[in-house]
Amino acid sequence: MPRLSSRFSAFPVYPLAHIPARKKALVAAGVDVIDLGAGDADLPPPAGAVAALQAAAEVPAMQRYGFGLGHVPFREAISGWMQTRFGHRVDPLTEVVPLLGSKEGLAHIAFAYLGAGDVAIIPDPAYQAYLGGALMSEATPYVYALRPRTEFLVDLDEIPADVLARTRVLYLNYPNNPTAAIAPRAYLEHVVRLCRERDILLVYDNAYSEMGFDGYVPPSIFEIDGARDVAIEFHSLSKTYNMTGWRCAWAVAKPEIAGALTKVKSFTDTGQYLGIQAAGVAAIESWGEFVPRNRAVFAQRRDAAVAAFRANGFSCESPAATMYLWIPLPEGIASADFCDRLREEQGVIAMPGSGFGAGGEGFFRISFIQDGPRIAEAARRAGVVLSAMLAAEPRSPGAHTS
Template sequence: MPRLSLRFAGFPVYPLAHIPARKQALIAAGVDVIDLGAGDADLPPPPRAVAALQAAAEVPAMQRYGFAMGHGPYRDAIAAWMQTRFGQPFDPRTEVVPLLGSKEGLAHVASAYLGPGDIAILPDPAYQAYIGGTLLSDATPYVYPLRPRTNFLVDVDEIPGDVLARTRVLYLNYPNNPTAAIAPRDYLERVVQVCRDRDILLVYDNAYSEMGFDGYVPPSIFEIDGAREVAIEFHSLSKTYNMTGWRCGWAVANPAIASALTRIKSFTDTGQYMGIQAAGVAAIESWAEFVPRNLAVFAERRDAAVAAFHASGFSCETPRATMYLWIPLPEGIPSAAFAERLREEQGVVVMPGSGFGAGGEGFFRVSFIQPGDRIAEAARRAGVVLAEMVKARDAMVAAGHP
């Protein structure tokens, strides 16, 4: 049997890896499964995007390699949207990088800036692409726990000087997955200044930029003075347009940073299918009418989820962005054990906080990706499991077992 590499041995297990198989097994056994795990909404994509994909499938030129340049109108649409949405101009040919979903770009960009001896600062809990890119680059991850104490922000002032001296990359994601935290402007200004002072690449994952509620409008990192010198920002059609499986996204940055990611990608893929990029144009051009209607559905589901989980004995904040609730568990209730019991005994899929990293222990994530009545039923079942686990914990404590 061929021997696996030491690098591979250091990889964590992806938190969603085993859930689809267990979900299908439960369904096959007749269980009424309610999946609130992945950030994968049950809502349809823009009709214009579907029509554009259908039309592109009939065009022979669309079936050929896209390579790095891809479908020119897709680059143009991205640049126009960044200008309209954030007031930030980008050259569609030199400052836009089409991606096969933002995930691969988030991982690949690390290879251009990290190597042995270098450090990447990673939030913890976090999207697994950050640590994946770091480990694939043979660099050292420095994990910063996201806790209520700092409002789930990476406080760069708390990072030791010797760590910052070796840091080449800082990953940030606001609005945040999984905590749903948002970042104040003065915080972003401080982070950009630190990255400029220390020549750190700021990798800004903005996948939830269009999922702000109650009047909150998430910014681009490029709205912060000086960010152009050090930042690359990632966007995706997945959450904004309910197009998770289409795997279509982009990055924007100054020409030097954008070309570095493009060069890395030239060794790993030959571009997204241009028919999907054409559909991406149609999705982006439907932004003004599609997104507000779509967001209103998520707002209703958010409110239903908060009310239902409160009624079932949980405490959680009402998030101002993303499609998630980040719900604390009582002391002594492990998140993985809770999520497993909830899935196996009640047929409800949620994500344990520990699945996103050790810093997520003590929480679990709920995606409000189902209708309100289904979320309410999931919360009721979750309350049953929580009550049983708290009762068992209290009995152990009363018996003198910690």
């Protein structure tokens, strides 16, 4: 039997890996499953994107390799949107990198900037692509626990000086998955200043930039003075346009940084299907009309989710952004135990905080990706499990939520 590499052995179990099989088994057994696990809404994408993909399928030239260049109108649409949305002008040919979903780009950028002995600062809990990129690059991850005491922000002033001295990459994601936290402008200014002083690449995952509520408008990192020197920002069609399975996204950075990611990708893929990039153009062109309507649906679902979980014994904040509630559990209840019981006993799929990293223990995440009545029923079932676990003795070990 061939021996696995030490690099591979360092990978944790991916938090969603076993969920699809268990969901399929539960459905086959006749269970009424309510899936609030993945951030994968039950809403349709823009009709124009579907029509553009259908039309592209009939065009012979669209069936060829896209390579790194891809569909130039897609690059141009991205450039125009970045200018309209954030006031940040980018060159479509040298400062935009089309991606097969932002996940691969977030991991691949590490290959250009990290190696043995280097440090990548990784929020914990976090999207596992950050950790994956660092581990595959044989760098040393420095995991920083996101907790309520820092408002779920990475406080760089708490990181030891010797770690900062070896840090080459900092991953940040605000609005944040899974905690739904947002970052104040003063915080982002401090981060950019420190990254410039220490020559650290700031990898800014902005997948939820169009999911702000109650008047909150998430910024681009490029709205911060000096960010262009050190940052690369990632965007995706997945959440903004309900196009998760299409795997279409992009990164934006100055030519030197964008070019580094492009070079890495030239060894790992030959580009997104051109027809999907054409659909991406149509999606972006629908932004002004589609996104406000879509966001209003999520705002209604957020309000329904907050009310329902509070009514069933949970304490949770109303998030200013994202499609998630990050819900604390009582001390002594482990998040994996709670979510396992919720799934197996009540047919509700939620994500344990520990699945996103040890720093997430004491919380679980639900995605408000179904309508209000289904969310209310999921919350009712979650309350049944919570009550049973609180009544049981002895209680399973868990972490305090402070």
